[in-house]
Amino acid sequence: MKAIEIKHLTKKYGKQVAVDNISLSVDKGEFFGFLGPNGAGKTTTIKCITGIATFDEGNITLFDTDVVKDYREARQRIGLSPQEFNIDFFGVTHKVLDYVAGYYGLHKEKRKERVEELLEQFELQDHRNKPFNTLSGGLKRRVTLARAMVHDPDILILDEPTAGVDVELRHDLWKHLRRLNECGKTIFLTSHYLEEVEMLCNRVAIINHGKIVADKPKEDYLKNGRKLEDMYLEITGGKVNYN
Amino acid sequence: MSINWIGLYTLTKREVNRTFRVAIQTLVTPWITALLYIFIFGEVVGSRIDLIAGVPYIQFVLPGILMMNVIMGSFIASSNALYFKRFLHDIEEILVAPLSYMEMIIGFVAAAVIRSLVIGLGIYVIALFFGGASIINFWLFVFYVVSVSAIFALLGLIVGLWAKGFEQLNVWNTFAITPLAFLGGVFYSIEMLPENAQIVALWNPFFYFIDGVRYSMIGIQEASALVGFVIILGLIVLLGALVWYLFKIGWRLRE
Structure with missing residues (x-):
């Protein structure tokens, strides 16, 4: 059973298309990494999954429960740690x-x-x-x-959970997330710390300019001894200034 | 999915606690305002006025003063609660929770009604010291206070959604609620108005709210009770449906 299934999701803010017809799914018990540059559409996608944002097209189900039609059942199964503090x-x-x-x-x-x-x-x-x-x-x-x-919750959605966190807590958190994942929890993680994603996730999708540009098992990114960060920069067209 | 009673109770309790967390602003201020009105209009001015509608002036104005503060308290409670939750983004805590739109609305409205009841009770106790307090029909009194504060809690939710800034949030109290309450007969009997103004007053719903609570407190009624009931229940249904629809489509609530 799919824990999260997104089909043809489109979200616009006025004329600006934030998420452009994306489809992706996360298996039950998977540790899923969702990467992308700032403004690529990661947080918007999360907001659509959790009900913080409405969307224009497509549909989203959590364990086969539609997040719009059966929003209460769907929300019961998610735990969200947002990027911005909202407490x-x-x-x-x-x-x-x-x-x-x-x-x-x-x-x-x-x-x-x-x-x-x-x-x-x-x-x-x-x-x-x-x-x-x-x-x-x-x-x-x-x-x-x-x-x-x-x-x-059955699904934990963590939007940059280790931003601003000290090294000790980060390590504790990784340990805890691994334990939760081993207990069968599905984890949907976004992070700008690519080594964190490389270490924790089974599968990684990359979003850029609102479109999914890669979605495959982690190992596929790491072939020939490459690092996730190198592949990420290659896929997103990012440039690194070494000076 | 059945009603999330615990969730609903929690939301209501949290909002009520917020009221008590800033009690000077939310409760003491309307009590002091009411105390000044009762003292000045009821005691100082009222002692020089003959009976009005057959009762001392202080008894006549007290229900209006009480209802005016109940209305304002309820409106401010829900509009501020929702606006500041939007402004500070902690509304997202509620949006991601398994609460139905109706439960969210009932939670906010219930908290505003509780705040109004506490305000009303406090004003009643203050009035006891001036000898102006009486309730001849307790359940009718509760009906008017609860139903009218529910109307203004719903209106407050609409304004809490609509407002894009603090000015828009506060403008309704100054330009709509206060004038309509004053013109709705807080301080005078409709009979004291010129004939044409009496007709205009009958189109002011505040007149029915104040008149209803005045009847429950001192037994004097100048408006049709039936018209008052229809207006009150009609507004609750109409505004309730509108707020539910706005929550459902996420108007200015969800991105």
Whole structure:
């Protein structure tokens, strides 16, 4: 069964085509990397999957559930960690997690248990009563990641989850994501750290100017001892200035 | 999928908590405003006015003052909640959650109605100290406060979606709600108006809101109760349907 299936998705902002008739699918349990330069359409695609954005053409299903017709069922299965922080500035950490768990219908006792688990996992216990706007960038990222996982979703969509995160947490996060993936969770990851994608993902798609320009198993990019970064630059037509 | 009761309760609770987090702005301010109105118009000016519609002036103006603050409290609660969630992007937290559009709307409206009830209760308690408070039909009083604040919570959601800046957010209170409430008979009986102005007043829905709550508090009614009910229930259905449609298409809510 496909965890995510996107068919002929087109999203326009006025006359600007942000995503241009893309189709891709992610298998259940897959660790999927979605790469592209800034403004290529990665975040827009994620917004269409999660319901933050509407789209003009095409359809998206999550485990065969249409994200428009059956939006509630579809949203129950996704956890989103967005690129930009979108948490109540004045909300304190444990309450933010508790409220979001509530939106997903978790009972009080289960919520409490889950919030404590995540506070420990992301080393946020000392910051549990601090308002979001007083946290450092790295801590904010941790809260955002914990929030995405609060309802134990089947699909985790992580839009640049390690941006602004220190090396220790990044390594912890990689370990944790691997563990989640081994437990059967599907992970959809975008990142500008290509070594991270190379290390974690089974399959990688590249989007450029709103179109999918590559979609294949990771190994196919790494033939003849090449690095994902070299292939990525070649495919997107990017140039590296070594001076 | 059945109703997400926990999600709905959580959304309502979160918005109510937000009200109490800034209680000076959301609750104390309307109480102080009402206290000043009651003291100046009810006590200072009212003591020099004969009976109006057969009751002391303070008793006559109190329902209007209460309803005016209920209306403003409800409108500000929902419009600000939605606008600031859009502005700060934390509306996305709700958009990605398994809440139906109707649950989202009910959550915002319920929180605004609760805020209005707390404001109304506070004003009633203040009025007790001035001897102007009474309720002759409690359930009718609750009906008017809840239904009218629901109307303005729905209107607030429309403005919260429509507003592109703080000025647009606040302009409705200054140019529509306050004048219509004042002209809807907060401080005077319709009988005190010239005949032509009385006809105009009958086209002002605020007149029915204020008149209804005044009837539930002191038993004086100048408008048709039936017309009032039809206007109130009609507006709830009409605005509810419009807000649901706007949420469904994601107008200024989703990209």
